[in-house]
Amino acid sequence: xxxxSDAASAPTLALCxxxxxxxxxxxxxxxxxxxxxxxxxxxxxxxVGAFCLLSVAGISYFVVGFCWEGYxxxxxxxxxxxxxxxxxxxxxxxxxxxxSWTGAAESDAAVFxxxxxxxxxxxxxxxxxxxxxxxxxxxxxxxxxGFVYPIFAHWVWGGGWLRQLGSTFHLGSGFIDPxxxxxxQALGGITALAVVWILGPxxxxxxxxxxxxALPAHQIILTLTGLLLTFVxxxxxxxxxxxxxxxxxxARLPLIELNTALSASGALLAALVVTRxxxxxxxxxxxxxxxxxxxxxxxxxxxxxxxxGALFTGIVAGAFLPVAIEFVESRCRLDDPSxxxxxxxxxxxxxxxxxxxxxxxxxGQLVAQLVxxxxxxxxxxxxxxxxxxxxxxxxxxxxxxxxxLAGMDLHELxxxxxxxxxxxxxxALPR
Amino acid sequence: xxxxxxxxxxxxxxxLMxxxxxxxxxxxxxxxxxxxxxxxxxxxxxxxxANRSLSGASE
Numbered sequence: 001x002x003x004x005s006d007a008a009s010a011p012t013l014a015l016c017x018x019x020x021x022x023x024x025x026x027x028x029x030x031x032x033x034x035x036x037x038x039x040x041x042x043x044x045x046x047x048v049g050a051f052c053l054l055s056v057a058g059i060s061y062f063v064v065g066f067c068w069e070g071y072x073x074x075x076x077x078x079x080x081x082x083x084x085x086x087x088x089x090x091x092x093x094x095x096x097x098x099x100s101w102t103g104a105a106e107s108d109a110a111v112f113x114x115x116x117x118x119x120x121x122x123x124x125x126x127x128x129x130x131x132x133x134x135x136x137x138x139x140x141x142x143x144x145x146g147f148v149y150p151i152f153a154h155w156v157w158g159g160g161w162l163r164q165l166g167s168t169f170h171l172g173s174g175f176i177d178p179x180x181x182x183x184x185q186a187l188g189g190i191t192a193l194a195v196v197w198i199l200g201p202x203x204x205x206x207x208x209x210x211x212x213x214a215l216p217a218h219q220i221i222l223t224l225t226g227l228l229l230t231f232v233x234x235x236x237x238x239x240x241x242x243x244x245x246x247x248x249x250x251a252r253l254p255l256i257e258l259n260t261a262l263s264a265s266g267a268l269l270a271a272l273v274v275t276r277x278x279x280x281x282x283x284x285x286x287x288x289x290x291x292x293x294x295x296x297x298x299x300x301x302x303x304x305x306x307x308x309g310a311l312f313t314g315i316v317a318g319a320f321l322p323v324a325i326e327f328v329e330s331r332c333r334l335d336d337p338s339x340x341x342x343x344x345x346x347x348x349x350x351x352x353x354x355x356x357x358x359x360x361x362x363x364g365q366l367v368a369q370l371v372x373x374x375x376x377x378x379x380x381x382x383x384x385x386x387x388x389x390x391x392x393x394x395x396x397x398x399x400x401x402x403x404x405l406a407g408m409d410l411h412e413l414x415x416x417x418x419x420x421x422x423x424x425x426x427x428a429l430p431r
Numbered sequence: 432x433x434x435x436x437x438x439x440x441x442x443x444x445x446x447l448m449x450x451x452x453x454x455x456x457x458x459x460x461x462x463x464x465x466x467x468x469x470x471x472x473x474x475x476x477x478x479x480x481a482n483r484s485l486s487g488a489s490e
Contacts, residue, residue: 082452169451197482333483364457370464371447378444378471382437385478 026233032226034126041407044417057145069150072159123188126338172365175372179299189345201335242303259310267294267318293347300351439474
């Protein structure tokens with residue numbers, strides 16, 4: 001935690017402000033990445049939707065989200081079970097009421113998470129691309145940002161029971177997530193899984209009696225540009241989150257930046273080699289996804305491991321990503337255009353596990369990490385799935401088949417992203 | 432199958448959580464945490480299969 005006296009110092013305040021300005025580049029990059037990976041008929045819908053979801057998430061978090069999340073040291077509700085106090089939810093007033101805008105760490109954390117929650121909302125948006133109605137996505141995002149995200153983030157970042165596993169059960173330093181691998185990435189990834197399950201695949205993705213069809217990305221340049229923005233945003237995200245929630249001193253920020261860059265680089269190069277061996281030539285979209293997977297896993301390890309450990313984490317994430325994407329698509333028959341389930345969900349879980357295995361912390365750290373991973377899969381996934389299934393009954397998620405065929409741009413926005421060009425044929429490419 | 436998958440996911444988490452306050456030694460605790468995670472994995476597979484068959488039916 002940043003001590004208030006430290007937070008009040010001019011260099012720290014200036015650095016926090018600079019990092020806060022840079023962080024929106026991460027969701028901006030994700031928006032571009034999602035758009036590039038979808039087909040041209042739904043490009044404008046994807047990007048406009050990203051802005052809508054960022055807006056809904058920000059407002060929802062501002063109104064009620066921060067009430068449940070709070071910040072370490074604030075008033076909380078604790079559940080007393082088995083002789084242990086389980087700190088499970090914060091009790092703050094709504095509308096950021098009571099925050100002092102004088103450089104307190106709590107205020108920085110509140111604004112910081114306004115962007116984080118938007119980023120978490122963009123992950124399922126990319127996975128449900130080309131078939132998820134915008135109004136349904138906005139509704140679910142309001143619940144995600146107002147309730148689901150803040151409650152889980154309180155457990156990890158708000159001084160909740162997961163963070164306290166070290167003091168209550170002597171499990172290392174408690175569940176460690178210095179950069180949001182669990183709160184943002186894994187939570188977004190499992191939300192993406194729930195959305196993909198509920199929505200089903202795009203039309204023509206899984207033809208009967210033949211392998212899954214390839215529905216190629218329409219603008220790989222947009223995707224790669226998004227990656228550059230994401231990288232800058234991620235450097236700021238990992239640094240500020242580590243300062244705010246893991247109490248990392250300013251002097252260690254260069255190490256966090258180095259680890260972030262090494263993890264992403266290792267992942268990209270590993271995927272490049274794997275796809276070169278597998279397909280004969282490197283695959284651009286898989287390499288792009290691997291870079292993101294490296295960034296995602298760096299969120300768990302950048303402040304916890306040595307540069308060698310971060311590089312190793314990235315290499316493993318990148319090497320396994322093409323295999324994982326193939327498995328999710330072919331064996332699980334999940335249609336995930338942006339790869340949110342694997343790139344954000346699986347890579348984040350791997351990073352969290354690596355932080356437990358490779359860190360030189362106190363004994364029990366691995367168990368603490370496993371408890372956090374188990375909570376994401378065993379509690380948050382069913383909760384999100386049930387919640388979203390109920391919301392699907394109220395506002396159906398799936399677009400009308402005619403609209404899906406015409407493209408979400410024409411169907412929901414009334415105009416295409418590229419009106420001067422006829423860019424797509426009706427059906428997918430056979431493999 | 433979907434309800435069973437959700438139930439197994441939740442049961443795995445409950446086992447994992449119950450191990451923390453109830454089991455004093457780290458060996459027993461680690462075994463229960465691993466068992467809870469394994470049960471969650473089975474639940475995840477079941478839930479995935481349930482949704483796969485549903486999406487296949489709607490194709």
